[in-house]
Amino acid sequence: MSNKELPEKWQQSAKVIKAVQIAFDMDTKLQYSIRRSALDKGISPSEQIRHLLELPTHKKPKRPRLTVSLSSEDYQQLGERYQIPADQQLEIKKSVVEELTQFALKSEFNKSE
Template identity: 85%
Template sequence: MADRELPKKWQQSAKVVKAVQIAFDMDTKLQYSIRRSALDKGISPSEQIRYLLDLPTHTKPKRPRLTVSLSDDDYQQLSERYKIPAEQQLEIKKSVIEELTKFALESEVKK
């Protein structure tokens, strides 16, 4: 197979693939401090670490998201909780969003 140059639009992705993720085992209080600082700035903890280390950071903020992995058993439990068939995962997701939104709004009122 001949060596060819990657198309320009793929070159940045190739750099990302070569990056290596590292994890830091730190005291919980130190981790909380870094995470809290990132949250206050509206950036990810990894971006905060890059900022603290004077490494380049993304200038364009990524879409803020919360994620959770759900198994088939989790969907079954949520199905029972929300009285929605487990196969209707989009409807379950909508119910989860409503519950999380309610939690967040109630948390803000308590402050």
Template identity: 60%
Template structure:
């Protein structure tokens, strides 16, 4: 089988696939400090670590988002909480987003 050249737009994906993720076990205070600095600078903790190490970071900003892993049991719980079926994962996601938005608005009130 012959090797085909990948399209240019896929070349960066090949480089990313070859990258190795490194995890660090650090003191909780140090982790908090790095996360706080990242938040203050609008960076991800990973980009903040790259900044500290003077490694290059992506120029274009990433879409800011929060993530949480939900198990099938979590979907059952949330579906019951919101009056939905566990299979209605998109609707559950919207309800979660609404609840988080409401939470953040209440936290911002003086």
């Protein structure tokens, strides 16, 4: 099926599928500098790299979020930590968000002292 046969709303997704992600092996300090610059601008490191290379970037910002991959064993361990059954993943996620929020608030408080 060619792009012309795809529904119009799917054609943009087809372009994205053809993109190839590449990784750069760089000194940790250089990576940190690029990541920090992106963070200061409120954009992703990949958007910062595209900006530095003068490639087109997304005009509207994407929803900022942090991600982590959790295995069933991780949910088991977190469930024990928060005293929540491991199969209640949404409740565990809420507890994780609360813990991360407390960490961030504490970090900001310590910086301002």
